[in-house]
Amino acid sequence: MSALPDDELLAWAYLARVAEPPAASVIALTAELGPVDAAAAIRARSVPAAHHAVLAVTQARADTDVAAADLDSAERVGARLVTPADAEWPGFALLALDQADTAAKGGEPLALWVRGPARLDDLVTSAIAIVGSRAASAYGEHVTGMLASGVAQAGCAVISGGAFGIDGAAHRAVVAAGGVTAAAMACGIDRDYPAAHTTLLREVARTGAVISEYPPGTGAAKHRFLTRNRLVAALSEATVVVEAGRRSGAANTAAWARKLGRPLGAVPGPVTSATSVGCHRMIADELAVLVGDVDGVLALAHPEGKAERGSGRVRVTDALDADQCRVHDAFPARGVVSLDEIAYTSGLAVSVVRTALAVLEVRGLVDGDGARWQLSG
Amino acid sequence: MSALPDDELLAWAYLARVAEPPAASVIALTAELGPVDAAAAIRARSVPAAHHAVLAVTQARADTDVAAADLDSAERVGARLVTPADAEWPGFALLALDQADTAAKGGEPLALWVRGPARLDDLVTSAIAIVGSRAASAYGEHVTGMLASGVAQAGCAVISGGAFGIDGAAHRAVVAAGGVTAAAMACGIDRDYPAAHTTLLREVARTGAVISEYPPGTGAAKHRFLTRNRLVAALSEATVVVEAGRRSGAANTAAWARKLGRPLGAVPGPVTSATSVGCHRMIADELAVLVGDVDGVLALAHPEGKAERGSGRVRVTDALDADQCRVHDAFPARGVVSLDEIAYTSGLAVSVVRTALAVLEVRGLVDGDGARWQLSG
Numbered sequence: 001m002s003a004l005p006d007d008e009l010l011a012w013a014y015l016a017r018v019a020e021p022p023a024a025s026v027i028a029l030t031a032e033l034g035p036v037d038a039a040a041a042i043r044a045r046s047v048p049a050a051h052h053a054v055l056a057v058t059q060a061r062a063d064t065d066v067a068a069a070d071l072d073s074a075e076r077v078g079a080r081l082v083t084p085a086d087a088e089w090p091g092f093a094l095l096a097l098d099q100a101d102t103a104a105k106g107g108e109p110l111a112l113w114v115r116g117p118a119r120l121d122d123l124v125t126s127a128i129a130i131v132g133s134r135a136a137s138a139y140g141e142h143v144t145g146m147l148a149s150g151v152a153q154a155g156c157a158v159i160s161g162g163a164f165g166i167d168g169a170a171h172r173a174v175v176a177a178g179g180v181t182a183a184a185m186a187c188g189i190d191r192d193y194p195a196a197h198t199t200l201l202r203e204v205a206r207t208g209a210v211i212s213e214y215p216p217g218t219g220a221a222k223h224r225f226l227t228r229n230r231l232v233a234a235l236s237e238a239t240v241v242v243e244a245g246r247r248s249g250a251a252n253t254a255a256w257a258r259k260l261g262r263p264l265g266a267v268p269g270p271v272t273s274a275t276s277v278g279c280h281r282m283i284a285d286e287l288a289v290l291v292g293d294v295d296g297v298l299a300l301a302h303p304e305g306k307a308e309r310g311s312g313r314v315r316v317t318d319a320l321d322a323d324q325c326r327v328h329d330a331f332p333a334r335g336v337v338s339l340d341e342i343a344y345t346s347g348l349a350v351s352v353v354r355t356a357l358a359v360l361e362v363r364g365l366v367d368g369d370g371a372r373w374q375l376s377g
Numbered sequence: 378m379s380a381l382p383d384d385e386l387l388a389w390a391y392l393a394r395v396a397e398p399p400a401a402s403v404i405a406l407t408a409e410l411g412p413v414d415a416a417a418a419i420r421a422r423s424v425p426a427a428h429h430a431v432l433a434v435t436q437a438r439a440d441t442d443v444a445a446a447d448l449d450s451a452e453r454v455g456a457r458l459v460t461p462a463d464a465e466w467p468g469f470a471l472l473a474l475d476q477a478d479t480a481a482k483g484g485e486p487l488a489l490w491v492r493g494p495a496r497l498d499d500l501v502t503s504a505i506a507i508v509g510s511r512a513a514s515a516y517g518e519h520v521t522g523m524l525a526s527g528v529a530q531a532g533c534a535v536i537s538g539g540a541f542g543i544d545g546a547a548h549r550a551v552v553a554a555g556g557v558t559a560a561a562m563a564c565g566i567d568r569d570y571p572a573a574h575t576t577l578l579r580e581v582a583r584t585g586a587v588i589s590e591y592p593p594g595t596g597a598a599k600h601r602f603l604t605r606n607r608l609v610a611a612l613s614e615a616t617v618v619v620e621a622g623r624r625s626g627a628a629n630t631a632a633w634a635r636k637l638g639r640p641l642g643a644v645p646g647p648v649t650s651a652t653s654v655g656c657h658r659m660i661a662d663e664l665a666v667l668v669g670d671v672d673g674v675l676a677l678a679h680p681e682g683k684a685e686r687g688s689g690r691v692r693v694t695d696a697l698d699a700d701q702c703r704v705h706d707a708f709p710a711r712g713v714v715s716l717d718e719i720a721y722t723s724g725l726a727v728s729v730v731r732t733a734l735a736v737l738e739v740r741g742l743v744d745g746d747g748a749r750w751q752l753s754g
Contacts, residue, residue, distance in 0.1 A: 020703065020723065139647055270647055271520055293648065
C-alpha cells in the first residue's frame, strides 16, 4: 500500500487522527520532528516549547492510539494513507499560507486517505471541480451531467463532494463517460456518506478516487463539510458552481477557489429558480465568471486555448500501450508528418507505427490520410 | 397641440420627412437657419456652402410637401410633433456626439412624433428600457412581466420597442400595473405595427407614449428598427435585456446603451435556452451587469439607492464561533452524551468544550445538567 516503513506509516495514521483537521500545529511539529518523534512527543505530552499549541488540540485524543486499526480499516476498503512523504503528495502550499486561519477551516491537510487508483498529483494538474446544491433542480442536474461528461471527454478529471444533487450528478456523468472522477469527503473514506451514494462512491473509487483527511469511521459533521470544501478547491485547477442557493456549501467551495486564486465559474439559470440565486450573486459580484458550456468550463482552467488543454496529464492517452504512447509522443505539437518520420522519431518499425496510428486515429488523437498525419486539433 | 406658430410647426413637419432619419446635416442646417428658413432653403435647393451635404439626403423628397397632412394624420391618432423648440424636448446630446456615424444609424433625432400623455423630458429622467427577443420563451415573457410591473410599481416608466415577445410582455405588464410605458417605433406613430399589437399600442398611447421619428404612414423597415433602437436606449436611464439570441436586435439596443454610457443589465436564463445565449454572452464579456430581480433593475439606474440585499433567514448557529460550531456538530441528532464524549468527537480540549457548551446552552441550542448533554428539542 504505502512505500513508507511501518513505524512511519503508523505514526502518520496516529497524527492524522490525534487532532481534528486542519491542525496546523500538528503539521508544524511533524515537519520539525518527523512523524515518529512527533507522534511520540504528543503521546508523552512533551513537545518543544515552540509547539505548545499542539497540546490543546491533541488533548482529547492523544491517549487513543488506533492507528493500526485505521490502516486496517482503510485497507479493507482498498484505501491508502497518502502523506507528504509520498511521491504523489501534491503539496498544498496555497492552503499552508492560510494555516493560521483555523476559524475558516483553512490550512494544509496533514495527510489524506485515498481510495481508488487516481494519484493526487495527477488530479491537481488535470481536475476541474464541479459542485453545487444538494437540493438541485432537474435543470441543474441536467446541466451538470452535460458539463461533467464533456469535461471528462476532454481528458480532465472531475472533482466534487460526493453529495446529493449537483455533486452526485457530476460523479455519475463522469463514471458513465468512462472518465476519472474524485470525491472529497466530509467523513471517513470507509463511510459511504450519504448512504444512498454507496454504489456511486464505489464506482468513483474503482476508477478515480474517494479522498478524505478524516480517519476511517469518522462521521460527517457540519464543520467537516466546510473543511472538506477547501480540498475540493485545492485539488482542482478550476471550480465551477452549477447551482447554489442563497446560503450554500457550494458558495463556501467557491470562496475557497477564490482564496486560492483558482479560476471560478458559475452557471446561470432561471432567475425564478432559488437554486440559481447563489450563482447569479457570484456572477453579478464579479466573483465568478459566467460559464454555460463545456468550452467555457475548459477555458476557465486553460484560458490559453484548446490545444493546451490537459496537456500535462492527457487522460485519454493513459489507456495506450507503450508503442502507442511512443508513436503519440513522436508527433510535433503542430504540423504534418509522414509515416517514415514518425517511425524515425519514435524509433519503431514502420509496421508497428502503422498499427499504433490506427488505434490513435480511432481514439480521435490523430488525423491522417494514410501518408500524412497530425495531432487532432 | 403644439405651442409653436403654425409656420414653424409646418416647417418642422416638412424637415422631419424630407430626409430619412437620422439626418445630421438637416439638423445642422435647421440649427443655423431656424426651421422655416431651413425648409425654404431645402425646397429651393439653395443652401449655404457649408451645408452642401443636405442637398443629397433631401433630393428625393424635397419637392413633396405633405407637412400639413402629416400633422393632420398625427392629430387624428392623438399625436403631436415634439421638436427641440418645445419645453419637453429632452436633448440628445450623447446621440449628437455620434452624428457623423450615420452608418451605425446614430445621431440625434430632428423631432419626434409622440402619441400619448407622457412627456419626453419626464421619460428620460425616470424610464428604464426593457427589451429582448421577438422569439421569446415563456420564461422570458414571465420574467419580463415580473420586472416590468415591479419597475412600474416603483414609479419608473418602462420603455420598449412595441415588438412581439419581450417588448410586448414589458408593455402589457406595465399597462396592467397601471404604470407608464412608452414604445419607440420603427414606423409612423399611426401604424400600429405589428398589427396584432394594435390594442396594446392604443393602451400604451392612452397612458404613456408611442414615439417615432418617422412621419405618419411610414412603414416599418429593417434599417428603421436599428435606428429606433438607439432611441430606446437614449430615452431611458438604463437598459435591461431579458432574452436575446446569438444575433438579436436587442443586442443592438444594448450596444447603443453602452455607447451612450448608460447602465446595461442582462437577465440570465437556462444555459440550455437559445434565447438566453445573447444575455449570457453580454454578461460573460462584462458588457452587461447580471440582473435577476426588480431591485437589481432599479439599482442599475439608481445605484445610490441600492436596496440592501436580503440576507435571508438567519440561522441560530450562524452566530457561533468555530469552536462552538464544532461542539454543536459533535452532538448526535438524538440521545445524551457526556462532556468527554463531546471532547473526543470534536477533537477539542475539555475546557474549551465546557466553555462552548455554556454558550450553546444560553442560546438554547443544547440542554444539560453539567454531566450529560443533548441537543435542545
